[in-house]
Amino acid sequence: MGDDAIIRVRGLRNCFGEQVVHENLDLDVRRGEILGVVGGSGTGKSVLMRSIIGLQTPAEGSVEVFGENMIGRDEHEAKRVRQRWGVLFQNGALFSTLTVAENVEVPIREYYPNIDQVLLDEIAAYKVAMSGLSAEAGPKYPSELSGGMKKRAGLARALALDPQLLFLDEPTAGLDPIGAAAFDDLIHALKGTMRLTVFLITHDLDTLHAICDRVAVLADRQVIAVGTIPELLALDHPWIQEYFNGPRGRAAADTVARAEAQMSKGKSGMTH
Numbered sequence: 048m049g050d051d052a053i054i055r056v057r058g059l060r061n062c063f064g065e066q067v068v069h070e071n072l073d074l075d076v077r078r079g080e081i082l083g084v085v086g087g088s089g090t091g092k093s094v095l096m097r098s099i100i101g102l103q104t105p106a107e108g109s110v111e112v113f114g115e116n117m118i119g120r121d122e123h124e125a126k127r128v129r130q131r132w133g134v135l136f137q138n139g140a141l142f143s144t145l146t147v148a149e150n151v152e153v154p155i156r157e158y159y160p161n162i163d164q165v166l167l168d169e170i171a172a173y174k175v176a177m178s179g180l181s182a183e184a185g186p187k188y189p190s191e192l193s194g195g196m197k198k199r200a201g202l203a204r205a206l207a208l209d210p211q212l213l214f215l216d217e218p219t220a221g222l223d224p225i226g227a228a229a230f231d232d233l234i235h236a237l238k239g240t241m242r243l244t245v246f247l248i249t250h251d252l253d254t255l256h257a258i259c260d261r262v263a264v265l266a267d268r269q270v271i272a273v274g275t276i277p278e279l280l281a282l283d284h285p286w287i288q289e290y291f292n293g294p295r296g297r298a299a300a301d302t303v304a305r306a307e308a309q310m311s312k313g314k315s316g317m318t319h
């Protein structure tokens with residue numbers, strides 16, 4: 048594996064009965080990047096993520112994470128590698144009978160069963176704060192949280208073991224635009240401070256423009272292209288053109304360009 052590839056997928060095939068979802072799919076995720084994964088509904092973005100994290104056994108192909116083969120691993124070995132990543136599922140997947148803090152403590156207890164409760168509480172409080180939730184959110188149950196707070200609680204749990212790699216499945220789905228932008232900022236900031244690599248499934252064009260270093264496009268059972276948005280725009284593929292160059296795609300690009308222009312205006316204003 049090339050030094051900078053944290054995830055390497057080769058020749059992946061996934062099928063459910065007669066339905067072939069992936070066929071000969073290849074993908075590299077580079078160290079330190081936020082890779083956005085896009086594609087029409089049902090193109091297999093979640094199935095791809097599940098194949099990488101070991102929740103779906105592919106019919107064919109190889110998956111390497113941190114240079115280690117992930118398919119057919121014995122449970123003990125797989126668990127050792129799993130410790131190095133965190134996952135935020137589409138619906139947050141919080142345990143409804145546990146508080147936010149207790150949810151965050153679940154993976155820590157799993158890996159460190161003898162950990163002292165005081166220390167556990169301190170770590171959970173720290174992760175809750177890192178995820179942008181107030182300390183009052185810790186003792187709350189998921190049913191007492193807004194959609195945005197649930198996402199942050201799920202993120203706090205994903206960060207519980209100080210991962211090097213984060214999987215996010217549609218993290219901004221269902222959030223209002225301001226909440227979504229704040230969540231994007233948080234992911235971007237965490238990437239910087241924790242040196243995270245991020246695999247991010249999204250339909251959110253604003254997220255792609257604002258924080259993704261590269262974007263992988265799923266169509267026709269494969270990753271048909273990977274690159275920066277300008278690189279993808281140079282391709283003559285109808286879905287890519289429609290997606291990034293359609294009205295919503297252009298609006299998202301304009302929003303980011305305006306925000307960047309304002310930031311540089313602010314900066315130059317400060318220096319004069």
Ligand SMILES: Nc1ncnc2c1ncn2[C@@H]1O[C@H](COP(=O)(O)OP(=O)(O)OP(=O)(O)O)[C@@H](O)[C@H]1O
Nearest residue numbers: 063066068086087088089090091092093094095250
């Ligand atoms: N456990 C399963 N059993 C049978 N079919 C499945 C299963 N999981 C996924 N599929 C099918 O695989 C295809 C890809 O599903 P997947 O959830 O990966 O799509 P997606 O690209 O993430 O879609 P969306 O953007 O709508 O979330 C769909 O047709 C889905 O019905």
